[in-house]
Amino acid sequence: MxxxxxxxxxxxxxxxxxxxxxxxxxxxxxxxxxxxxxxxQKKLYLVPLDEVSRGLADWLGSKLSSKFRFKINTSMVAKLPEESYSASRDSYFSSIILNKLQFLKASEDEYILAVTEEDLFTPNTDYVFSSSDGLAGVAIVSAQRLKPEFYGLPQSDEVVRMRAMKRAVHEIGHLLTLDNCDENSCVMYSSKTISDLDYQSDKFCHGCKLELTLPVKVPKT
Ligand SMILES: [Zn+2]
Ligand SMILES: [Zn+2]
Structure with missing residues (x-):
């Protein structure tokens, strides 16, 4: 039993x-x-922070959609936070802007790339072309110092777009956990001057491609 x-x-x-x-x-x-x-389903919002930046934000959105597997959204607009402005520098503190931008996100599956005409600075540098907060998933690009006329040269939308593209891809690289790269032709190189930026490409070097943690459309070489 x-x-x-x-x-x-x-x-x-x-x-x-x-x-x-x-x-x-x-x-x-x-x-x-x-x-x-x-x-x-990760979404990338291209957010113009002033009316003038709308065209550049839309253009970047259309180009980035063929480079990354993000759902691109250009329907959001925002303003530069007043408290980020420094009258003595006539420039905006990028960290304050990035802090505010993260509140526009509805989930961790959303990234924000903001575009502005205004100049940006950090406490350690007089200016930055762009900036990002990888943990918060937010980034910003300034067109101010990408314009040839800033350097006394003839205006060119084409040049601004090419330079902005490099900065956008660089910051998205940071959002995808990449660090700055020592290879000065790689898009992850930390360009300090406009000639650095013009020298570098808008592509990830082989080492950076291997480090990427999200699916990226990489052409076969
Ligand atoms: Zn960087
Ligand atoms: Zn690299």
Missing amino acids: SYIIWQSLALGVLILVMGLTGAILLVAINREEDREETGL
Whole structure:
């Protein structure tokens, strides 16, 4: 009699363990599917911070959609926060702007790339072409020092766009956890001057491509 009870108990435990294992496996598989889906649904908002930057933001959005597997959205607008302005520098403190931008995000699957005409600075540098906060998933590009006329040269939208593209890809690289790169032709090189920026390309070097953690459309070489 007791043998039968023990046998039933053992069978019961076996069924329970099998059921639990199945449930755990199912959860694991579902999690994997979730990750796959959210990976494809990551959104990048191109946000102009002034009316003049609308055209550049839209252009960057259309070009970036062929470079990265983001859903590009250009429907959001925002203003530069007044408290980020420094009258003595006639420039805007990029960290304050980045801090504010993260409140526009609805989820971790959203990134923001803001575009402005105004000059940007950090406490350590007189100016930056662009800036980002990788953890917050927000970035900003300033067109101010990308314009040839800033250097006394003839105006060119084409030149501004090419330079802005490099800065946008660089900051998106940071959002995708890449660090600055020592290779001065790589888009992740930290260009300090306009000639550095003109020398570098808008592409990731081989080493940076390998470091990327999100799917990026990389042409075969
Ligand atoms: Zn950088
Ligand atoms: Zn690199």
